[in-house]
Amino acid sequence: MANPIIHVQSVNKEYGRGKKTVAALKDVDIEILPGEFVSVLGPSGCGKSTLLHVMAGLEQPTSGRVLLDGVDVTLISERDLPKVRAQKIGFVFQAFLLLEDLTAFENVESVLWPSDELKKEKQQAMALEVLREVDMLERKDHFPRQLSGGEQQRVAIARALVNSPPILFCDEPTGNLDSKTGDTIMKVISRINKERKMTVVLVTHNEELAKYAKRTLRMRDGRITSDR
Numbered sequence: 757m758a759n760p761i762i763h764v765q766s767v768n769k770e771y772g773r774g775k776k777t778v779a780a781l782k783d784v785d786i787e788i789l790p791g792e793f794v795s796v797l798g799p800s801g802c803g804k805s806t807l808l809h810v811m812a813g814l815e816q817p818t819s820g821r822v823l824l825d826g827v828d829v830t831l832i833s834e835r836d837l838p839k840v841r842a843q844k845i846g847f848v849f850q851a852f853l854l855l856e857d858l859t860a861f862e863n864v865e866s867v868l869w870p871s872d873e874l875k876k877e878k879q880q881a882m883a884l885e886v887l888r889e890v891d892m893l894e895r896k897d898h899f900p901r902q903l904s905g906g907e908q909q910r911v912a913i914a915r916a917l918v919n920s921p922p923i924l925f926c927d928e929p930t931g932n933l934d935s936k937t938g939d940t941i942m943k944v945i946s947r948i949n950k951e952r953k954m955t956v957v958l959v960t961h962n963e964e965l966a967k968y969a970k971r972t973l974r975m976r977d978g979r980i981t982s983d984r
């Protein structure tokens with residue numbers, strides 16, 4: 757059997773100190789294989805975003821380890837983290853988080869890594885390629901405010917793909933969209949999982965959206981309560 761591409765080992769995450777401590781993750785163990793599409797389903801406040809942030813090295817766990825492709829992200833120095841994240845992870849947020857002053861094309865191009873080692877033409881070609889993949893080529897010169905929510909999220913997905921990382925993390929990616937647009941976005945994410953054989957971890961509080969994934973981890977009060 758293949759080695760897990762994501763291995764969460766005995767992870768705990770606490771926020772705050774003393775009496776006000778919140779245990780957001782409790783003894784979480786997860787193994788995800790390359791190419792899997794996994795959803796994490798649970799109610800608001802159960803720890804989904806915390807789990808995704810810890811998996812992506814955006815936040816440190818209080819205890820435990822997270823291995824991405826065999827690399828322990830909890831041990832990487834602050835200096836090396838941006839590079840490791842760029843190479844291994846794409847992240848899609850509920851609120852899109854595009855830079856308002858950059859066009860769709862510039863939003864995608866701005867995260868290319870390592871930008872100083874790539875020729876300008878190569879960078880442009882890479883950005884155009886992923887914009888085509890999410891069907892946003894025709895709107896590449898639009899600013900975020902000139903795009904619908906669904907279009908903005910497609911640009912954000914292109915931005916997450918441009919460095920060809922093996923892993924895509926999605927935090928409630930359709931939470932700010934109507935259900936029809938949300939379905940379109942879920943189809944784009946499913947297609948990326950199939951065609952790129954990219955590992956996808958998507959968190960949601962919506963039972964219907966979780967069904968797009970082949971495997972669902974149910975979460976409650978900081979714990980994984982079922983895995984099927």
Ligand SMILES: Nc1ncnc2c1ncn2[C@@H]1O[C@H](COP(=O)(O)OP(=O)(O)O)[C@@H](O)[C@H]1O
Binds near residue numbers: 798800
């Ligand atoms: N930065 C933080 N400081 C303190 N508590 C936090 C912080 N982030 C999240 N929490 C708490 O941790 C728990 C899990 O939050 P979160 O991971 O955002 O849940 P979900 O994404 O499932 O809604 C909640 O009780 C939340 O209030």
Ligand SMILES: [Mg+2]
Binds near residue numbers: 804805806
């Ligand atoms: Mg959340």
